Amino acid sequence: MLINDQQATPFVKNVIDVLPSVARKLWKTGKAIVVDIRTPFEYVSHHIPGAILVPMEHLEVLAHKVRDKDVIVVCEHGNRAFYATYGAPHLWKKAYYMIGGMAYWMSMGYEVTSGMDENGRLWQRWLEEARKGRTVREVV
Numbered sequence: 001m002l003i004n005d006q007q008a009t010p011f012v013k014n015v016i017d018v019l020p021s022v023a024r025k026l027w028k029t030g031k032a033i034v035v036d037i038r039t040p041f042e043y044v045s046h047h048i049p050g051a052i053l054v055p056m057e058h059l060e061v062l063a064h065k066v067r068d069k070d071v072i073v074v075c076e077h078g079n080r081a082f083y084a085t086y087g088a089p090h091l092w093k094k095a096y097y098m099i100g101g102m103a104y105w106m107s108m109g110y111e112v113t114s115g116m117d118e119n120g121r122l123w124q125r126w127l128e129e130a131r132k133g134r135t136v137r138e139v140v
Contacts, residue, residue: 015085015095020105023072023098032070032096037084042076043120046102046112053120056080062126063091070094077101 018026026032027048034051036043043053051074054062071092075081078101085097098105106112 012086012089014092015089015097017099018072018096019099020108020110023074023096023105024108024110026070026096027072032072032094033066034074035066035071036074037080038075038102040116040120044114044116046106046114047120048074048102048105049111049113051119052122054123056084058123058127059084059088059091061130062123063088065122065126067091067093070096072096072098074098074105075101077103 023032023034027034027050034048036047036051036053037056037059038047038053039055040053043051047053052066054066056075071094073081073085073092073095075084078097078099081097081101085092085095089095100107102112
């Protein structure tokens with residue numbers, strides 16, 4: 001398996017650009033998990049089987065839930081994933097930015113599924129846990 005171990009910038013050493021073919025191999029071999037940062041509506045429409053939904057607007061609060069894993073960050077076309085990896089590298093231990101997003105993944109004929117599943121609901125439970133952990137003053 002060929003992996004580009006060169007970062008797009010020398011200033012962000014924990015983010016690596018990968019094509020969908022490489023992302024798929026990392027995912028299939030269990031070397032990385034897929035974190036889908038799209039909206040729940042987009043996730044229901046189509047997602048990579050087993051992907052964990054963490055909507056982009058909740059990344060800062062919830063990314064610590066997958067911090068100990070190597071992650072493949074996915075969105076629809078790659079723009080949000082680029083921002084979520086290179087714009088917020090502190091959120092990840094090691095992040096693979098999947099070039100072209102789900103559109104490129106699907107154009108390659110790779111597997112997708114639809115509907116809401118347990119991995120698509122995790123973020124809601126994590127968000128509730130985070131809210132319960134706050135004091136009354138922080139919530140108000």
